[in-house]
Amino acid sequence: MKATEKDIEKNQGMSDAIKAARNALSGGIDYSNGAYFWDGADIKSNYKNHTxxxxxxxxxxxxxxxxxxxxxxxxxxxxxxxxxKVDGHVKTVQEEVGRYSWVYESTAGVGGTIFWRYGRDWVTVTRAKEYR
Structure with missing residues (x-):
């Protein structure tokens, strides 16, 4: 996120990601398979603390x-x-809204990048937007 234009040009992975995004947005192949998020090597090196x-x-x-x-x-x-209302008395109870097992699900793995989207169950249960 902090990379400058020059940083992106110098880094093959970042420049490839920009090219792929532009390609997908212009009607070309979407190599991410509909992802909104991605991770590189930091997901392995910082696995336990990764968000x-x-x-x-x-x-x-x-x-x-x-x-x-x-x-x-x-x-x-x-x-x-x-x-x-139970037997003429108002009681406060907990009702299940829904369940999910993960927030992110992978959509592709290309080079050193894993692409993600929000999991369908998580989106449904939390009423989240797929792209936020």
Whole structure:
């Protein structure tokens, strides 16, 4: 994110990413398969502390796993508090909203990059936007 135009030009990976994004946006092949996010080698070197790993990742195809990392998902259940009338009394109860096991799922692995999108279950349960 802090890279300058010169930094991007000097770095083959970053310049390739820019070319691929421009290609996809101009109607060409989308090598990321619809991803909105990506990671490089830092996902392996900083696995335990990586933000996406802590949120939960799922490799959807072994070909995407360019760093040999493992899934980090755990089933999470979201609840909402509601008031219900039971036997003439109002009680506060917890109702399940939904479940998800990871926030990010892989869409492609190209060179040294793993591409991600938000997991469908997470988007549905949290009512999130796919691109934020």
């Amino acid at each position: 996406k790993v802590k949120s939960g990742i799922h490799i959807t195809d072994p070909a995407h796993n360019v760093y040999g990392i493992s899934d980090s998902g755990k089933t999470k259940i979201l609840y909402k508090t509601v008031k219900k």
